[in-house]
Amino acid sequence: MSLTIESITCWLVDIPTIRPHKLSMATMGCQTLTIVRMECVQGVVGWGEATTIGGLSYGAESPEGIRSAIETYLAPLLCGQTFSGVASLAQMMNASVKGNTFAKSALETAFLDALGKQLNVPVSTLLGGALTQRLPVLWTLASGDTNKDIDEGKRLLAEGRHNTFKLKIGAGELHSDIRHALAIKAALGDGVSVRVDVNQAWDLPSAIKGMALLQEGGIDLVEQPIPLWDTRGLIALSQRFTLPILADEAVATLHDGYGLANGGFTGAYALKIAKAGGPVQALKLAHVAQAAGVALYGGTMLEGTLGTVASLHAWSTLKMQWGTEMFGPLLLKDDIVANPLVFSDGQVTLPQGPGLGVEIDEDKLRYYARK
Ligand code: MUC
Ligand code: MG
Numbered sequence: 001m002s003l004t005i006e007s008i009t010c011w012l013v014d015i016p017t018i019r020p021h022k023l024s025m026a027t028m029g030c031q032t033l034t035i036v037r038m039e040c041v042q043g044v045v046g047w048g049e050a051t052t053i054g055g056l057s058y059g060a061e062s063p064e065g066i067r068s069a070i071e072t073y074l075a076p077l078l079c080g081q082t083f084s085g086v087a088s089l090a091q092m093m094n095a096s097v098k099g100n101t102f103a104k105s106a107l108e109t110a111f112l113d114a115l116g117k118q119l120n121v122p123v124s125t126l127l128g129g130a131l132t133q134r135l136p137v138l139w140t141l142a143s144g145d146t147n148k149d150i151d152e153g154k155r156l157l158a159e160g161r162h163n164t165f166k167l168k169i170g171a172g173e174l175h176s177d178i179r180h181a182l183a184i185k186a187a188l189g190d191g192v193s194v195r196v197d198v199n200q201a202w203d204l205p206s207a208i209k210g211m212a213l214l215q216e217g218g219i220d221l222v223e224q225p226i227p228l229w230d231t232r233g234l235i236a237l238s239q240r241f242t243l244p245i246l247a248d249e250a251v252a253t254l255h256d257g258y259g260l261a262n263g264g265f266t267g268a269y270a271l272k273i274a275k276a277g278g279p280v281q282a283l284k285l286a287h288v289a290q291a292a293g294v295a296l297y298g299g300t301m302l303e304g305t306l307g308t309v310a311s312l313h314a315w316s317t318l319k320m321q322w323g324t325e326m327f328g329p330l331l332l333k334d335d336i337v338a339n340p341l342v343f344s345d346g347q348v349t350l351p352q353g354p355g356l357g358v359e360i361d362e363d364k365l366r367y368y369a370r371k
Helices: 063-078 086-096 101-119 146-159 174-188 204-216 231-240 254-262 279-292 305-315 362-368
Strands: 003-022 027-040 045-050 134-136 139-141 164-168 193-197 221-223 245-247 268-271 295-298 347-349
Touching: 003 063, 003 101, 003 362, 027 063, 027 101, 027 305, 045 101, 045 305, 063 086, 063 101, 086 101, 086 279, 101 279, 101 305, 139 146, 146 174, 164 174, 174 193, 174 204, 204 221, 204 231, 231 245, 231 254, 254 279, 268 279, 268 305, 279 295, 279 305, 295 305
Parallel strands: 139 164, 164 193, 193 221, 221 245, 245 268, 268 295
Antiparallel strands: 003 027, 027 045, 134 347
């Protein structure tokens, strides 16, 4: 079984968010999905997606840069070539294109979707087989206003949609950010897990102060408190506090995961298909973490349904000690799919059809595509 890639088409799709989403480095009012359509000579079509957050403020690839890398370099490289699977696809992309893992992730996803359709199996089957059909999903409270976040959290708890929350801090002064987090924790109650993501905003002394207060206030997990380059600091923090650390920006590939674990990091890794270069590449990092006894968490770059489902197929093959945050589609006012994901009881259901199991609404794709 193999697939020959005939053509690759790329769109930038801009979709407004349901409310401003405030992170330490940017406030989002819109998300841009870089959508890829991969047509194969065998008659199957695969779809993939890459997203980042806040233009170039979060990561090294912008939506426009992802599209350019695909159209200028990766599509000409891959079109006309035959691949027996993701291993040879990744080998060819990596031999000619350094980095650009977001662009590679969209292409690896599209290839997996096409291969699953050709073989009439879900992508999860290609990745080892799903251990579960429903995965836990938290929600991020990040309106930028403590009372609005409390109201939103209480409403989602009452609706039963989520029972775990992540807060975005780091944009404000340390003590006011801590007050914000602890006020939300106190309002939502003891039975509700509340975590914070600092998105690299603190230096090491601030992180030591902040983590002591967060630990005492009952916060369950602190994500990427210090800059991604400070791996020594992250390891030291992970050994100093009982409050666990989730490494996000600091751990993109299996090599990062190996380095941190080898240096003595305890805690968890946020897996993201975009950071690693695709679902299969993210699973390589997961397996390094498993070998080192580091816990796992299913992370998002706030993808729409396509990227979220691609991630879910990969995460479904793993035991995720810290659950997932695959809520991206719920943050968007609309999407380009005909069959939206089903979220309920703090969980999301993995689509069952061949490939990703996602049907594209091409009218919506045309409507939202950047002209
Ligand atoms: C991040 O750094 O984790 C994930 C959830 C969310 O609200 O933002 C993203 C980015
Ligand atoms: Mg994060």
